[in-house]
Amino acid sequence: MERKKKPKMLVVDDEPDNLDLLYRTFRRDFRVFKADSGVSALDVLKQEGEVAVIISDQRMPEMKGTEFLSKTVPNFPDTVRIILTGFTDVEDLVEAINSGQVYKYITKPWDPNELKVVVERAAETYDLLKQRTDELKRAHEQATLLSAIAQVAQEFTSPDDCLAPLAKAFNQSFSADGCILQKVSNGQLGLQGKYAEQGDPPIALDNDPLVIQALSSKQSQVWLASGATPPEGAEQYTSAGVQVHLVFPLVYREQMLALLSLQWTTSVKPDENEIKLIHLAAQQAVLALTAVQVNG
The missing domain is CATH 3.40.50.2300 (Response regulator)
Incomplete structure (x- = not known):
């Protein structure tokens, strides 16, 4: 065998x-x-x-x-x-x-x-x-996360109020060691509207090279410790023991509303299917934020 x-x-x-x-x-x-x-x-x-x-x-x-x-x-x-x-x-x-x-x-x-x-x-x-078993688990995770995102859209009337429950839903679904959901204004991270789940995350988003790439390209960014050396300016990844860093821009009609960062150090790392699920959930989070803006 x-x-x-x-x-x-x-x-x-x-x-x-x-x-x-x-x-x-x-x-x-x-x-x-x-x-x-x-x-x-x-x-x-x-x-x-x-x-x-x-x-x-x-x-x-x-x-x-x-x-x-x-x-x-x-x-x-x-x-x-x-x-x-x-x-x-x-x-x-x-x-x-x-x-x-x-x-x-x-x-x-x-x-x-x-x-x-x-x-x-x-x-x-x-x-x-x-x-x-893994397929059933992923299906359950997807249903639970999407349900939580939909509930946020129904319960809150301010985008700022949505950040905490959305970050909590993402963090609980994927057991990340750090989760940040931060508003973006005019292509820059906002000074307000930042929520971090699980206390202080391993790395901050200010001046983070993956965040800079995501802000400029409006595309998701993925870094795996096993697959590449840290990009220039990201030596903090190694010192903080980060194994996986995912950055997802939440974009609606070419306008970036927020940025989602998920970081893993010691917890079980996401596989390819879970990363696809995060992409899907991020798109649903965009719809939740826009719905709140309209309803508000």
Whole structure:
């Protein structure tokens, strides 16, 4: 299985020989974590977070495999679970499979080639589940953000009053470490009408090269720490630990109304689809600001 980044796997068995065999079988294709009981496996998950695949023995002291796997479902619903069983425990296995807690069971002693095929399919299933979950999450984020923007247009009568709730909506939707929404007058940042969400952002907008480019071109600007060196005059990006800086001019009929800055340092960085969503939401924010101006 060729993947740019190895997926994570947890193997659980109270027999050391079986545990080592599972580790050796999959270590080339996965980041494999080992646990000798259900209790210790739960501790591993607490430390390492979600894994793509769990392979667990069924008959273990303290906690059966099916019982352990059932405890992982609430926090890690997309993880694919496989049971190893050396005896016929039909009721436990059928219940676990029917409830969606177990993807497949393998009888001991297992055929290594058969197990590899099952695990490969399990990893593919995990990838599909994650893709679907991410798509549903983005759809929910989009609906929530656009609803919040529409609500701002209905509730407020002054553009200045809109800045705070709009910045808050953007910041909450994309978990940025800094969010600034600032009015623009005659192509320049206004002295008034500035709102920063999450306290002081990592970098200010005054004399920021991305802001200068956005003001002159009326085009969105994107800077990624992994993709380019800071533009001239933006050494503050490195010193502030900024990993991503997005600048969106809010333009209506060639007139720039405001400028939106989103900055990430340690939080999860937006992907390409989320950046597209920010573009869409920025356009909706323009409509909200113009609607408030008309209604006001």
